[in-house]
Amino acid sequence: MKKWIANGFALTALLAMASCSHGTWGDRTISSSKKRGDTYDYDQGPDKDSDLTYLFANTPNYRAFGSKVIGGKGEKFRWKFGPMWYRGRTGENEVKVFVIGQEGAQDENVSNRSFTGSTGTKMQKFLNHIGINQSYLFMNTFVYTITGQYSLFGEDAKNPTKVKQRDNLLWLAQNPDSIVVQHRHELFDTVVDQNKDLSLVIGVGTAGKDTAATYARHLGGKCSSSTVGRGGCFVKHNGKTIMFVGVPHPGGASPRNGGEDALKRLLGAFDKQAKTVLKAISSKKIKLSKDPGAKRASTSSKYKYGNASIPHMDFAFGTNWRMGEWGTTSNRRGSHTIQVFSKNGCYNNGAKEPNGRCSATKVDNIKYKNPVDKMTKAPKQMAKCDVPYESPKACTDAYMLYDHGPGFDFSELMLDWFHGIDWEAMGITQHMSFGPNGFYRGGLEDAEILVIADQFSHDDFFSGRAFTGEMGQRFQSFLDKSGKEYAIIRTLPVDSLDLSTAKRKEIINDKKVTEYRDALIEAVIEAGSVKQVIGVGEIAQDVAKKVAKDFGISYKGYSSSAVKKMSLTIIPRFDLPVHTRWWMGTSGDRAARGYRGSSSNPQYSGDYYKVYAPRWATKWKSGSMSSEEVKSYNAFKNQ
Amino acid sequence: MKLFKIGMLAALLSTSAFAEVKFTCSYSDVYKVEKKGKVKTKYGKPVVKVSGELSETSGGKLSVKSAYLFGTKSKQKIKFYRHERENEANLKFAKFHNKTSEELAAKTWLPTYVRFSLPKKSLEGKEKSFPAYFAYYGAKENVNTIGSDDPQITEVEVTEEELAEFSKENEKSFEYKLWCKRK
Numbered sequence: 007m008k009k010w011i012a013n014g015f016a017l018t019a020l021l022a023m024a025s026c027s028h029g030t031w032g033d034r035t036i037s038s039s040k041k042r043g044d045t046y047d048y049d050q051g052p053d054k055d056s057d058l059t060y061l062f063a064n065t066p067n068y069r070a071f072g073s074k075v076i077g078g079k080g081e082k083f084r085w086k087f088g089p090m091w092y093r094g095r096t097g098e099n100e101v102k103v104f105v106i107g108q109e110g111a112q113d114e115n116v117s118n119r120s121f122t123g124s125t126g127t128k129m130q131k132f133l134n135h136i137g138i139n140q141s142y143l144f145m146n147t148f149v150y151t152i153t154g155q156y157s158l159f160g161e162d163a164k165n166p167t168k169v170k171q172r173d174n175l176l177w178l179a180q181n182p183d184s185i186v187v188q189h190r191h192e193l194f195d196t197v198v199d200q201n202k203d204l205s206l207v208i209g210v211g212t213a214g215k216d217t218a219a220t221y222a223r224h225l226g227g228k229c230s231s232s233t234v235g236r237g238g239c240f241v242k243h244n245g246k247t248i249m250f251v252g253v254p255h256p257g258g259a260s261p262r263n264g265g266e267d268a269l270k271r272l273l274g275a276f277d278k279q280a281k282t283v284l285k286a287i288s289s290k291k292i293k294l295s296k297d298p299g300a301k302r303a304s305t306s307s308k309y310k311y312g313n314a315s316i317p318h319m320d321f322a323f324g325t326n327w328r329m330g331e332w333g334t335t336s337n338r339r340g341s342h343t344i345q346v347f348s349k350n351g352c353y354n355n356g357a358k359e360p361n362g363r364c365s366a367t368k369v370d371n372i373k374y375k376n377p378v379d380k381m382t383k384a385p386k387q388m389a390k391c392d393v394p395y396e397s398p399k400a401c402t403d404a405y406m407l408y409d410h411g412p413g414f415d416f417s418e419l420m421l422d423w424f425h426g427i428d429w430e431a432m433g434i435t436q437h438m439s440f441g442p443n444g445f446y447r448g449g450l451e452d453a454e455i456l457v458i459a460d461q462f463s464h465d466d467f468f469s470g471r472a473f474t475g476e477m478g479q480r481f482q483s484f485l486d487k488s489g490k491e492y493a494i495i496r497t498l499p500v501d502s503l504d505l506s507t508a509k510r511k512e513i514i515n516d517k518k519v520t521e522y523r524d525a526l527i528e529a530v531i532e533a534g535s536v537k538q539v540i541g542v543g544e545i546a547q548d549v550a551k552k553v554a555k556d557f558g559i560s561y562k563g564y565s566s567s568a569v570k571k572m573s574l575t576i577i578p579r580f581d582l583p584v585h586t587r588w589w590m591g592t593s594g595d596r597a598a599r600g601y602r603g604s605s606s607n608p609q610y611s612g613d614y615y616k617v618y619a620p621r622w623a624t625k626w627k628s629g630s631m632s633s634e635e636v637k638s639y640n641a642f643k644n645q
Numbered sequence: 646m647k648l649f650k651i652g653m654l655a656a657l658l659s660t661s662a663f664a665e666v667k668f669t670c671s672y673s674d675v676y677k678v679e680k681k682g683k684v685k686t687k688y689g690k691p692v693v694k695v696s697g698e699l700s701e702t703s704g705g706k707l708s709v710k711s712a713y714l715f716g717t718k719s720k721q722k723i724k725f726y727r728h729e730r731e732n733e734a735n736l737k738f739a740k741f742h743n744k745t746s747e748e749l750a751a752k753t754w755l756p757t758y759v760r761f762s763l764p765k766k767s768l769e770g771k772e773k774s775f776p777a778y779f780a781y782y783g784a785k786e787n788v789n790t791i792g793s794d795d796p797q798i799t800e801v802e803v804t805e806e807e808l809a810e811f812s813k814e815n816e817k818s819f820e821y822k823l824w825c826k827r828k
Contacts, residue, residue, distance in 0.1 A: 076716075078716070078717050078719075079712065079717055079718035079719070080712030080713075080715070080716050080717045080718045081712060081713070081716065082716055084713070152716070153712075153713065153714070153715065153716030154715070154716035154717075155756060155757075155783065157756075158756075159755075159756035160755070160756060162756065162757075267752065268754055337818075337819075337820070338819055339821075340672065340673075340674040340675075340689075340692050340821070341674055341689070341692050341713050342674045342676070342689065343674070354780075354818075354820045369778070369822075376675060376676070376677050377677065378677040378678065378679045378684050379676055379677065379678040379679060380679050382678060382680055594679075618676075620676070621676040621678055621687060621689070624674070624689065
């Protein structure tokens with residue numbers, strides 16, 4: 007124990023050094039720290055007993071209802087990676103601006119938050135322009151991504167079948183009798199009612215503007231999509247005035263397609279609407295105070311269109327840092343996988359040109375070793391009403407089982423560990439723009455068992471928690487049997503799986519790495535009532551043995567071969583962040599790292615990681631509609 | 646008869662001058678599944694199927710089937726035009742897309758923009774199979790009408806910096822590496 011206290015002095019000096027040396031290993035940390043707020047900040051998710059949590063877990067059956075209403079063959083929503091509900095503040099009196107879009111895409115699926123791709127970073131900049139840097143909330147018209155188009159163009163607009171399907175989609179999206187609209191309005195009502203200072207609603211894109219107008223009418227206003235999209239519409243509600251205004255969808259004006267003219271129109275519309283909002287504020291038509299630390303542009307200043315990074319405080323703890331950093335940072339590969347790329351990587355793995363740009367025509371031949379599905383059917387812990395692509399439904403109390411995060415004290419210790427080490431210089435090949443991954447899992451404040459585990463898979467990169475791949479799922483059966491509270495700390499918070507055992511051992515046992523890790527371990531031991539330290543993996547066993555000896559706690563070790571013999575179970579829902587879809591943390595490893603070359607001699611890239619949905623989940627049938635959904639469908643038929 | 650022979654000769658000459666390939670391609674989700682200790686490779690339903698005939702110079706009409714992309718199981722018949730690029734001679738793949746040369750020159754925006762690339766060799770040679778790339782860019786917004794219904798929005802100056810800021814990403818875009826068989 008004495009030794010650790012002595013180390014504490016050295017650690018204090020190290021922490022002080024680290025706080026001064028965030029820039030020592032490149033711009034990535036500097037930009038991440040400054041533009042996006044503190045890296046240890048995170049979104050813990052809504053309170054478990056809040057109305058929003060309950061409503062999220064009561065999402066209608068989009069698949070079944072969508073197929074019935076829209077008609078035709080095929081799925082109407084991309085469902086395999088589940089819904090995306092919100093980004094921003096979910097507590098009371100935390101929201102002043104409410105942003106409504108159409109739907110999420112692949113970035114939102116990876117981050118489990120809305121508006122985190124290129125549309126999200128564009129709107130973040132718009133909010134910053136009007137002096138809002140934290141008191142906002144983003145939601146969408148649809149919580150799932152639609153497969154078709156919200157609007158019809160060209161020849162499609164003359165095709166009667168497509169026109170009928172589009173009309174049906176519009177009914178589903180905007181008619182007050184639609185279950186999708188009713189559910190959305192319940193969410194929006196909760197947001198409006200719990201935020202007395204909410205005074206601005208922004209609709210993004212055609213669907214976002216339609217949805218804002220539909221909701222304004224629901225509140226008693228006389229708004230249309232057109233008034234929302236032009237000078238804005240003002241609605242009196244519960245003694246306050248709410249302005250509804252719209253901006254075009256930034257994602258539509260693609261240079262691959264529309265060219266410079268489309269951009270000019272987009273810029274003009276954004277500039278005009280920024281001025282519309284600022285004039286409404288300055289003329290006191292609405293009461294919208296600036297956020298602390300934010301700057302508000304003047305009514306005459308031109309809006310500078312572009313991206314602004316999304317703060318770390320909007321993401322669950324453990325989300326990779328590429329999410330929301332700048333534009334789109336992932337792409338789909340088939341319907342059951344999504345690939346994330348680093349700052350050095352390219353969208354759809356386009357090859358790097360000599361000038362450093364990503365080629366639109368040449369492809370970097372990145373390959374993956376697809377993980378093996380270890381489960382062929384749904385885990386027994388899933389309730390009958392649950393679906394694999396959503397977090398638990400409200401039909402059982404399991405919807406309240408999720409991990410808010412480590413708490414800010416532990417979070418600071420973890421991030422100091424990451425920032426304090428020059429990982430690249432030590433030989434880590436993962437690109438540092440991804441940030442750390444897999445720090446912890448379990449209850450850090452009340453642990454009876456402390457597990458120190460080596461890295462065994464890339465799952466933690468996507469789950470945001472430690473030891474969540476196949477080995478973690480196997481070891482979980484031991485933890486479940488013990489019936490004790492546990493905390494799991496990984497030996498390194500970065501990906502080192504591509505390195506040799508000797509190299510990993512060298513990094514894990516490095517003096518500075520050890521001191522930072524020990525500071526975290528000491529905090530866990532002091533916070534809880536740890537009676538046993540367990541090492542899992544060849545290198546972790548040595549680390550755990552030393553911890554047990556220093557603190558006079560009993561020790562037990564498990565080699566990887568011993569864990570492989572344990573039966574497979576699932577990572578408990580209470581260990582995973584809010585809105586983690588059911589199939590995550592089940593079925594063995596669900597993630598892989600990209601490589602070049604042959605599978606027998608892979609040259610691992612530090613720039614590409616991929617997550618896979620298991621086959622049992624992607625084969626899931628849409629199921630039948632609930633009685634409320636049937637009632638809504640009958641209203642559609644009888645219109 | 647003489648005229649018929651001349652016609653046949655002309656037809657032969659025209660086909661030999663313009664390389665063509667008739668093919669069928671698909672991309673499926675691939676899963677490795679362990680059952681009773683044995684690992685098996687399973688293929689999901691094809692995510693994208695492309696089939697038809699392409700001429701190196703004039704393109705052709707391809708049939709694209711993808712419930713995942715189009716939200717319907719029906720085949721989409723799409724006309725693909727040859728799209729020669731700046732450094733065409735140095736590139737191994739021939740690119741086709743659904744923009745006419747006029748639309749390309751006018752930078753016309755299309756709500757559904759699709760691209761198909763296949764090796765130039767496959768157009769000339771007799772490989773039984775070859776890879777190809779299919780890209781789909783779906784619209785989220787009718788950019789042609791952005792601001793156009795609002796008289797207050799006039800032409801704006803666009804700085805170089807703003808142009809550089811303009812993301813090259815469209816969130817509803819997909820690109821697949823397909824495997825094709827010559828028919």
